Amino acid sequence: MLFNTNDILETTRMITENNLDVRTITMGISLRDCAHPDIKVTAQKIYNKICQKAEKLVKTGEDLEAELGVPIINKRISVTPVAMVGESCDSSDYVPLAQALDRAGKNVGVNFIGGFSALVDKGYTKGDHNLIAAIPEALAVTDIVCSSVSVGSTKCGINMDAVAQMGRVVKMAAERTADRDAIGCAKLVVFCNAVPDNPFMAGAFHGVTEPESVINVGVSGPGVVKHALEAVRDGDIGMVAETIKKTAFKITRVGQLVAQEAARRLNTQFGIIDLSLAPTPAIGDSVAHILEEIGLESCGCPGTTATLAMLNDAVKKGGLMASSYVGGLSGAFIPVSEDAGMIAAVERGCLTLEKLEAMTCVCSVGLDMIAVPGDTTAETIAAIIADEAAIGMINNKTTAVRLIPVPGKGVGDKVEFGGLLGYAPIIAVNNFKADKFIARGGRIPAPVRSLTN
Amino acid sequence: MRIVLTIVGKDKVGIIAAVSQTLAECNINIININQNIMQGFFNMVLIADMSNANVTIKEAQKKFAELGREIGVEIRLQSEEIFTAMHRI
Structure with missing residues (x-):
C-alpha cells in the first residue's frame, strides 16, 4: 500500500514538531496470589512477581519506540490495590510492601508503580485501615510508588469518614516530605468513581475485575x-x-x-x-x-x-x-x-x-x-x-x-x-x-x- | 517489514545517490520514491522493503542518521505500520 506524501509528512511533523507521543504503556499485574501471613514473604512474593511479569516491559517499549519512530514517554506498572494483598498479613505496618513495589519497579526500570491503594467507597476493612495509615510514611521512604484511595462512587455514595481521614493523610504526607516541597502529595490521589484500568499516574491501580496481567496505553x-x-x-x-x-x-x-x-x-x-x-x-x-x-x-x-x-x-x-x-x-x-x-x-x-x-x-x-x-x-x-x-x-x-x-x-x-x-x-x-x-x-x-x- | 524514509533538508547534488547507495549496502529494496523541491528544500518520501535486509531496523536507523549528518539532511526511518494505522482505516 502506498501513501500520499502529505500524509507521511503530516505524521512526521506531528512527531517532530507537535510533540505527538504515546504517554504511557502501563502493565497491570495482579498481586492477588501474593498474600501471606508473614509480611516479609508477602513483600518477597510481590517483588518476584513484578520482576518476572514486567521483565521485558521497558525493552519492548523502547523497541517499539525505535521501530515506529514515535516516542513512548513512560513505561509503568499498576498492581492490585495493596490493601487487599496486605490484608492477610499479621503485621499492621504495610510500609515494607511499598518498599517491595519500589525495589521491583526500579529493578525493571519503570518510572512509576501505582497501586498502594485502598477502595473504601462504603467503609473500611482491616487492610484498608492499615494501608491508609501507612501512606504518608510509604510515600516518604519510596521514590516511584504512587498511592490512591477511592472514597466514594455513584453506586455507594461518599464515605465521609474516609474523606476526613484523607484530609489528614494529605497533610501528613506533605509534612513528611516537607524537605522536598511535599513531593509525597504529588504521588497521592483521592478518587470518586475510581476506574480499574487507568494507565495514568498517580491514580493507576490494577482493579479486581482485571485479568492476571494486561497492557493499557x-x-x-x-x-x-x-x-x-x-x-x-x-x-x-x-x-x-x-x-x-x-x-x-x-x-x-x-x-x-x-x-x-x-x-x-x-x-x-x-x-x-x-x-x-x-x-x-x-x-x-x-x-x-x-x-x-x-x-x-x-x-x-x-x-x-x-x-x-x-x-x-x-x-x-x-x-x-x-x-x-x-x-x-x-x-x-x-x-x-x-x-x-x-x-x-x-x-x-x-x-x-x-x-x-x-x-x-x-x-x-x-x-x-x-x-x-x-x-x-x-x-x-x-x-x-x-x-x-x-x-x-x-x-x-x-x-x-x-x-x-x-x-x-x-x-x-x-x-x-x-x-x-x-x-x-x-x-x-x-x-x-x-x-x-x-x-x-x-x-x-x-x-x-x-x-x- | 516495509519501512518509510523521510528525508528533509537543504537541496544539493547527490542526496538520492547517497541514500540509495546505503540502502543497497543494507540490501534494502526500494519500492517507491516521491521527491520534490519546495522553496529550495529537498523533500523525499521513500518506501522500501527490509525483509531481506542484512541489518536490523535499529542499525539501519543509526546508519541513516550518520549519513544524514554527513550530507546535511535529516533522515528518519520508521516502520510503515504507524502510517498505515494513522491514514488507513
Whole structure:
C-alpha cells in the first residue's frame, strides 16, 4: 500500500514538531496470589512477581519506540490495590510492601508503580485501615510508588469518614516530605468513581475485575490538536469540534497500534486505550493553549468550561472509532503544574481553584497537581475532596483530588517538582471553615441516579 | 517489514545517490520514491522493503542518521505500520 506524501509528512511533523507521543504503556499485574501471613514473604512474593511479569516491559517499549519512530514517554506498572494483598498479613505496618513495589519497579526500570491503594467507597476493612495509615510514611521512604484511595462512587455514595481521614493523610504526607516541597502529595490521589484500568499516574491501580496481567496505553497530543486548530481560525465551533475529532482519531490510532503490538510481544492481553489529552510542562504540549487557540484570552476566563466541554467530547468521539477497546479515564486532563498554559493562567490571576472545580465537571479528572498554601487545614482539604467527590458521584464520572499543601509556602510562592510533574504557583484557597461538616463523619447516601436497575 | 524514509533538508547534488547507495549496502529494496523541491528544500518520501535486509531496523536507523549528518539532511526511518494505522482505516 502506498501513501500520499502529505500524509507521511503530516505524521512526521506531528512527531517532530507537535510533540505527538504515546504517554504511557502501563502493565497491570495482579498481586492477588501474593498474600501471606508473614509480611516479609508477602513483600518477597510481590517483588518476584513484578520482576518476572514486567521483565521485558521497558525493552519492548523502547523497541517499539525505535521501530515506529514515535516516542513512548513512560513505561509503568499498576498492581492490585495493596490493601487487599496486605490484608492477610499479621503485621499492621504495610510500609515494607511499598518498599517491595519500589525495589521491583526500579529493578525493571519503570518510572512509576501505582497501586498502594485502598477502595473504601462504603467503609473500611482491616487492610484498608492499615494501608491508609501507612501512606504518608510509604510515600516518604519510596521514590516511584504512587498511592490512591477511592472514597466514594455513584453506586455507594461518599464515605465521609474516609474523606476526613484523607484530609489528614494529605497533610501528613506533605509534612513528611516537607524537605522536598511535599513531593509525597504529588504521588497521592483521592478518587470518586475510581476506574480499574487507568494507565495514568498517580491514580493507576490494577482493579479486581482485571485479568492476571494486561497492557493499557495512554495516548497524548495536546500539541497536535492545537496545531490542527491553527488551520481553522475562521471556522465556526462545529468546524473546531470536527477538526479535534479527526485529530483525536489519528492520535488514538497510534496508541492502538502500540498497545496491540506491546501486548503481543509481552505475551499478555491488550486492555484498553485511554483517550486522554495529557499535557506536559513542555512548550507546545498544553491543554490550556488549546482552549486559548479556540478563542479564550486566558484559560480560566468565562467561557472556559464550555470550551473544555466541547474539547473533551470531541476527543472522545474521535478516539472511540480509532480503538477497539476504550477505557481508563478518557478525557482531557487539567493538571495545573504539568501544563505550561495552566501555570501561566494561574500566574496571571485568571485561573482560580473555584474555576478549576467547575472545569472538572466537564472533563477528566479533577483538581490535579494543585499547590495550595501550607497552612491550609486538614479539614479544608477534606472539604475540597468532598466537593470534588460529590461532582463525580452525581455526574456518574471519575473525579480526583491531588492537592499539595506545601509546608512553609503561601500564595505567590512557587514549587518545583521536576520532570513531568512540572512546577506550580501556589493558588489561593477559600479559608471559611467547613470543620463541623467534616467532623460529622458517616456516609453520604448513594444518589437517586445510582438506582438504575 | 516495509519501512518509510523521510528525508528533509537543504537541496544539493547527490542526496538520492547517497541514500540509495546505503540502502543497497543494507540490501534494502526500494519500492517507491516521491521527491520534490519546495522553496529550495529537498523533500523525499521513500518506501522500501527490509525483509531481506542484512541489518536490523535499529542499525539501519543509526546508519541513516550518520549519513544524514554527513550530507546535511535529516533522515528518519520508521516502520510503515504507524502510517498505515494513522491514514488507513
